[in-house]
Amino acid sequence: MNVVAVLRSVWRTLTQRARAERALDDEVRAYVELLSAEYERAGLAPNDARRRALVETGGIEQVKEVTRDVWLGSGVANGARELRFALRSLRNAPVFSLVAIAILAIGIGGATAIFTVIKGSLLQPLPGVARPSELVSLEPTKGDALLYDFSYLDYRALRDETRSLSGLAGYDGTSMRLEDRWGARASAWVSYVTGNFFSVLGATPSMGRLLEPADEATGSPVVVLAYDFWQTRYGGDPRVVGATVDLAGHPVTVVGVAQPRFIGAMLMHPMQVWIPLTALSGMANAPGLLDDHAGT
Numbered sequence: 212m213n214v215v216a217v218l219r220s221v222w223r224t225l226t227q228r229a230r231a232e233r234a235l236d237d238e239v240r241a242y243v244e245l246l247s248a249e250y251e252r253a254g255l256a257p258n259d260a261r262r263r264a265l266v267e268t269g270g271i272e273q274v275k276e277v278t279r280d281v282w283l284g285s286g287v288a289n290g291a292r293e294l295r296f297a298l299r300s301l302r303n304a305p306v307f308s309l310v311a312i313a314i315l316a317i318g319i320g321g322a323t324a325i326f327t328v329i330k331g332s333l334l335q336p337l338p339g340v341a342r343p344s345e346l347v348s349l350e351p352t353k354g355d356a357l358l359y360d361f362s363y364l365d366y367r368a369l370r371d372e373t374r375s376l377s378g379l380a381g382y383d384g385t386s387m388r389l390e391d392r393w394g395a396r397a398s399a400w401v402s403y404v405t406g407n408f409f410s411v412l413g414a415t416p417s418m419g420r421l422l423e424p425a426d427e428a429t430g431s432p433v434v435v436l437a438y439d440f441w442q443t444r445y446g447g448d449p450r451v452v453g454a455t456v457d458l459a460g461h462p463v464t465v466v467g468v469a470q471p472r473f474i475g476a477m478l479m480h481p482m483q484v485w486i487p488l489t490a491l492s493g494m495a496n497a498p499g500l501l502d503d504h505a506g507t
Contacts, residue, residue: 243268339473341413347376363488366405378411380404381488382476389484391456393445401434401458402475403488409435409469412476417441419452419467422487430489432463438471440483458486 243264250260302308336343349369351361361369361381370379384402406427414421417438426433436451445451455462463486474481 239268337412337474337476337478339414339470346412349379370405378407380408380411380476382408383488384475384477384480384482387459387484389456389458391454393448399440399483400480401484401486402477402482403491404475404485406487408476408485412473414473415470417468417470418449419465421467421469422485426487427489430492431487432461432490433466433487434458434463435467435469435485436465437469437474437481437483437485439481441468458484463490 243261246264246267247257247261250263251257253260255263337346340346349361351365363381366379366381373379382402382404384400386398387401388396389399389401390396404422406422406424409421410423416435418441419435421435422433425431434456436445441447441451451465452467453465455464457463469485475485
């Protein structure tokens with residue numbers, strides 16, 4: 212059967228349903244009558260002949276139902292009938308309709324949000340990272356509880372003692388007020404990181420340099436800007452590198468700009484500024500990072 216014939220058959224099923232039903236009924240009943248006549252000629256009484264014909268065919272309505280199931284376009288027609296019935300039911304019960312719609316909206320929205328988080332945190336690789344498939348994330352636990360933050364001392368102990376990882380970096384993020392001589396005064400997403408953060412991720416600078424272990428060791432008040440942040444906030448002005456800006460009320464020096472597309476280690480929260488976590492004193496509330504061991 213070619214495509215045109217299929218489409219014609221579907222169209223007839225959808226638009227000429229009543230005529231098709233009458234033709235089907237006439238055909239099935241005619242067949243039953245012919246079969247009954249044969250049994251009468253074979254010597255059965257009329258009632259017995261008709262009953263045997265119905266038994267042999269499976270019944271008029273049953274044959275019609277089986278035939279309808281194989282009609283092209285019957286699925287669309289049945290779906291349309293079910294939809295009309297559902298709409299009539301919802302119209303007759305408006306309160307129930309509102310509750311049902313609200314539940315559906317919440318369910319669809321929740322499923323979409325969960326998938327977005329899973330896609331962002333588990334399925335998509337970090338942009339601008341040298342070998343994203345080799346990255347793993349360590350989360351501290353105590354019993355069955357997730358502690359969320361390593362202390363700085365715990366991080367250093369893990370970094371110095373690990374043998375199964377080529378490198379171990381620490382990071383977290385927050386929002387801070389940033390002001391500069393260009394007149395910009397707005398909040399920025401700031402990630403406080405260990406000095407080896409960029410080297411562990413395999414990132415490279417677009418301008419200047421990135422943070423180094425020496426910056427962590429001395430608590431240097433220096434920062435690195437994200438490439439997009441540098442472009443949108445400073446118009447790609449190269450004079451920003453080496454300039455002093457005010458971060459949460461403290462002067463810091465911009466030492467470099469990260470490569471394009473690099474957003475840090477949090478895919479769901481692209482960072483705009485990176486600073487050594489040891490330079491945080493008095494700048495932000497970063498619980499646990501510079502405290503004693505967290506007892507993990």
